Amino acid sequence: MGEPLLQVQNLCVEFQRHAIRAVDQVDLSVAAGETVGLVGESGSGKSTLARAIARLVPVAAGRIVFQGQDLLRLSPSQLRPWRRHVQLVFQDPLASLNPRMTVGDALQEPLKIFRPDMPPNERRAAVSLMLTRVGLQAGAAHRYPREFSGGQCQRIGIARAMIIKPALLICDEPVSSLDVSIQGQIVNLLLDMQRETHAAMIFIGHNLGIVRHVSHRVYVIYRGRIVEHAPCEELFLRPRHPYTRALIASIPQIPPVAVAVEPAVIETPHRTGGIRGCAFRDRCPHAREPCAAAAPALAPAAAGHWVACLRAGEI
Amino acid sequence: MRWMSLTVPVDHAISAPPCLQVEALSVRFGGGAREIAAVKEVSLRIGAGECLGIVGESGSGKTQLFTAIMGLLPQTARTTGSVRFKGGEMLGMSPTDLNRLRGREISMVFQDPMTSLTPHLRIGTQLTEVLMLHARMDAAAARQRALQMLERVQITRAGQRMHQYPHELSGGMRQRVMIAMACLCNPSLLIADEPTTALDTTVQAQVLLLLQSMRRELGTAMALITHDFALLAGLADHVLVMYAGRVVEAACAADLFDAPLHPYSAGLLACVPRWSQARASRLPSIAGQPPDPREPEAGCAFAPRCTRAQALCSQQRPELRLHSSSRRVACHYPHDHG
Known part of the structure; x- marks a missing residue:
């Protein structure tokens, strides 16, 4: 896929007050135009990782190299022009829109900030064009977010993120709060927009059926660590x-299939340095004594397929 | 790891006496030109120990239907029709009698366990309160039973959990506490409204298995309300598909999954990603939006989104009628699987 657009190296995010390491030594890369899926349960650190990449939460250590520039070395004012290249779409579309702003104003705002030279009439034209592009009427610009359904609000969220043509779009569970019947519409829209603009995408989700549909490569995150990553079909057909x-x-x-039931429950995220060995071992049916000794590092299992499990070869 | 199957053979106890029988239930809000009909002439029947799945999008009236059945709608709602629980009429029942029924005979599990548990009371207090109120148990017996139930829903260190507050538990654990609480008094009917929507798929699978085993071991009848067809597979005996306040298809689960008759049921089923199928270029969805309940009803409510609609559909509303021995469908042009 050529030179990566984004290269995350050894990224750590800590929440000091709780002494929690939410993201732990993560390496991740995204090529231009590529869609990378990020999956894991609640509390696995997938949203925190995404927010760290968008520079919305403080980072404890590591590098975030975007288009050759380490974003962590930039001062807040130097960072500002970079922000237009990384945009987010959130899970709750209504909560992520300002209820007191018309949809038109909400869509104009990023243009005002990042394209201050743009004349107001051009800006309004761009907004109408974008609204029609995401399947809403141009008249929607004069209405407020609460007047729209969940699916329509998510269309507005996508329009707002895409209007400044970011190079990387981060979608954090963009369809999880929507009806099954509407999810497909929104995912198809995201894919169409991506095809048109060649934006790269990080797609976070816990519905693996949808992640499989959109992603080129998929990373699996567990308690802040990447435990496996591979090309999409390779991961889903041959998970290690x-x-x-x-x-x-x-x-x-x-039809329903036999389900492997994990006996244990999800515990709260681990404290910094408090974890020894493989973090998954207390839920793992294959755990043996060596799993408690040291956390397994990611190792190659097949072409482009990396897995962090001591017993990946034998199970 | 234990391997269990979600497919459990179910006795199709068609002849069992009905636990819940609803006839032509309608729910309306507001009046005059601003009247909204949330539920329109819904009839359903749940036999003892049976599981009925109710599937539909947001706004289809599935939640309002069961809120009305439980008598939990606000005063402004007007409910008509008949709701009989074990033969006794529930509509118009006095609040005292209703309260006796709810909690002991009928219980509910809601989507969001955080808002349905009292945040400032310990788990143990909330569980024992139910038993002391509804089953007239003394504190020690109630504590014993609560502990048993927590272990029954696979909550580890149950004794310790009794002293914790809801916010100290994870989402999945809170939902299991809710199920434990709902089953404390061995209810005859459990109503679960999107019980796993807020949960991870791993936890969701556990909660579904738990509901299944509760049903098998305690013989509880169930109504499972969801927007996701896949959750009903292996759990529901019968399924009602709701759209815009009406039942558009009613069938036994196996028939419905095999060969949906209503275009809306077929569309919803197609939205479930099939693991066995290769990746398609487009994800299936149902185009358009559900209708605005404030708009007057003309013809079939699904017609504007329907790929099979013809001129008749926008003029005349199709009645729910018998299609074959055990299936009913409200469509002028249902799928023909013959």
């Missing part, structure tokens, strides 16, 4: 990590 297998097995299907 027991956690990935459990995630895939838990997808509800018709």
Whole structure:
């Protein structure tokens, strides 16, 4: 896929007050135009990782190299022009729009900030064009977010993120709060927009069926660490990590399939340095004594397929 | 790891006496020109120990239907029709009698366990309160039973959890506490409204299995309300598909999954990603939006989104009628699988 657009190296995010390491030594790369899926349960650190990449949460250590520039070395004022290249779409479309701003104003705002030279009539034209592009009427500009359904609000969220043509779009569970019947519409819209603008995408989700549909490559994150990553079909057809297998097995299907039930429950995120050995071992059916000794590092399992499990070769 | 199957053979106890029988239930809000009909002439039947799945999008009236059945709608709502629980009429029942029924005979599990648990009371207090109120148990017996139930829903260190507050538990654990609470008094009917929507798929699978085993072991009848067809597979005996306040298809689950008759049921089923299928270029969805409930009803409510619609559909509303021995569908041009 050529030179990566984004290269994250050894990224750590800590929440000091709770002494929690939410993201732990993560390496991740995204090529231009590529869609990278990021999957894991609640509390696995996937949203925190995304927010760290967008420079919305403080980073404890590591590098975020975007278009050759380490974003962590930039001062807030130097960072500002970079922000237009990384945009986010959130899970709750209504909560992420200002309820007191018309949709038109909400869409004009990024243009005012990042394209201050743009004349107001051009700006309004760009907004109308964008609204029609995401499947809404141009008249929607004069209405308020609460007048729209969840699916329509998510269309507005996508329009707002795409209007300044970012190089990287981060979608954090963009369809999880929508009806199953509407999810497909929004995912198809995202894919169409991506095809038109060649933007790269990080797609976070816990519905693996949808992540499989949109992604070129997929990273699996567990308690702040990447435990497996591979090209999409390779990961879903030949998952190596027991956690990935459990995630895939838990997808509800018709006809129903046998489900591997994890006996343990999700504990709160681990404290810094408090974890020894593989973080998944207390839920893992294949855990053996060596798993408690040291956290396994990511190792190649096949072409482009990396897995952090001591027993990946034998299970 | 234990391997369990979500497919469990179910006795299709068609002849069992109905636990819940609803006839032509309608719910309206507001009046005059601003009247909104949220539920329109819905009839359903849940036999003892049976599981009925109710599927539909947001705004289809599935939640309002069961809120009305439980008598939990605000005063401004007007409910008509008949709701009989074990033969006794529930509509118009006195609040005292209703309260006796709810909690002991009928219980509910809601989507968001955080808002349905009292935030400032310990888990143990909330559980024992139910038993002391509804089953007239003394504190020690109630505590014993609560502990048993927490272990029953696979909550680890149950004794310790009794002293914790809801916010100290994870989402999945809170939902299991809710299920434990709902099952404390061995209810005859459990109503679960999107019980797993807020949960991870791994936890969702556990909660579904838990509901299934509760049903098998305690013989509880269930109504499972969801927007996701896939959750009903292996759990529901019968399924009602709701659209814009009406039942558009009613069938036994196996028939419906095999061969949906209503274009809306077929569309919803197509939205479930099939693991066995290769990746398609487009994700299936149903075009358009559900209708605005304030708009007057003309013809079939699904017609504007329907790929099979013809001129008749926008003029005349199709009645729910018998299609074959066990299936009903409200469509002028249903899918023909023959």
